[in-house]
Amino acid sequence: MYCSGFVPEDLTGKIVGGDIETQTDRVFQNLRAVLEAAGSSLDKVVKVTVFLADKRDFPGMNKVFGRYFPKDPPARSTVQVGLLVDARVEIELIAAV
Secondary structure, three states: OEEEEEOOEOOOOOEOOOOHHHHHHHHHHHHHHHHHHOOOOHHHEEEEEEEEOOHHHHHHHHHHHHHHOOOOOOEEEEEEOOOOOOOOEEEEEEEOO
């Protein structure tokens, strides 16, 4: 399963404010919900790509990433980019179903 371009949106589609940890947590909550609805889970993620608006946000993002993948984390790439929305982070992933 390919999940691309998830940003920290709430249920109304608005970008949640706050720091990188709050935004990263929201993205992973949204990704987890989509994966579970498709019969998969975060345990089945094999590759994650993280897009950061500012590379200085890496430590905060990495802290949250570690909470969602505490054991045997998937392969990950992280790059700094200019995001097209008013968010600090965007995440895509690939998971087995």
